[in-house]
Amino acid sequence: SCPNLESIIESELLSLFLTDASAPAAFLRLMFHYTKIRQTQPCSCLIQGLYIKSHLFHLFFTQGCDASILLDSNYLNYSSEMVSSRNFGIRKREMISHIKSTLEEECPGQVSCADIIVLAAKESVSFSGGPNIEIPLGRKDSRTCSFQEADAKLPSPTTTVDEFISIFVSKGMNIEESVSILGAHTLGVGHCLNIVGRLYDPKLGDTMDFGYEASLKLACPTEIPLTNLTIVPNDMTPLIFDNQYYRDIIIGRSLFGIDSSISRDPRTAPFVKGFAMDQNYFFKAFSSAFVKLSTTDVLTDVQGDARRQCNQLN
Secondary structure, X not given: OOOOHHHHHHHHHHHHHHHOOOHHHHHHHHHHHOOOOOOOOOOOOOXXXXXXXXXXXXXXXXXXXXXXXXXXXXXXXXXOHHHOHHHOOOOOHHHHHHHHHHHHHHOXXXXXXXXXXXXXXXXXXXXXXXXXXXXXOOOEEOOOOOHHHHHXXXXXXXXXXXXXXXXXXXXXOOHHHHHHHHHHHHOOEEEHHHOHHHHHOOOOOXXXXXXXXXXXXXXXXXXXXXXXXXXXXXXXXXXXXXOHHHHHXXXXXOOOHHHHHHHHOOOOHHHHHHHHHOHHHHHHHHHHHHHHHHOOOOEOHHHOEOOOOOOOOO
């Protein structure tokens, strides 16, 4: 119903990517925050979940892929999902709205904000050197949202391997795909707020390369961060979508505890090593996982709307 959809989105994003190198990571994180476990109140669409560094994937699921994260409190009888502390640092919501306004001129009322979020994440991966992922379209936008759901369903940086596997297997992903989706950490940065616990109160068995730990403590010198704005790269190539994340965590240069854990757990370690050795293998597994997550609990047909403006209901 909108034949030029992907070319329009690609064109709009290209000019942004060329002026803001951090934008791809922001869109990837936005998508992951917007895929939530659908329960009683529909909301967003990204993979709301694990603090995947760049937060490409605040990968979890509180409601499903329905763009609820874009709704502003001004236009609702309840608070926006952005009130949730778990959505700290989410950026580029306004760019999704800008793309939507452009598409409304081309094909009014046809394209949902939920589909735009997923397409923006897909383009971000491709532009940054990652795979070109083919995704199904036709998602609809939710008519409600809930910041309480975001608080309850977005996993914390202290998620265990057991919890991590359970979350993604429940969404139809195998362990290989589950480990691959954490590779979204290859883009972007993390905040001191989410790593100081690991630095100053480490769990038994959670080891880190000495030099890397020292560099993190220089960036995050206090157990209670002096500011929420201090950031550290997710891996050694934070602007490139590659398999550096896996190569880093194998040598003890992992930013989050879950990263270190999957490199040591016998269920996940073989996939970490495989992805570290073969980038094409990682890309193939990640593409499969991306499609599954972006089609989790979507709204279709009369279950939702294609919002005319992404930040408010029709």
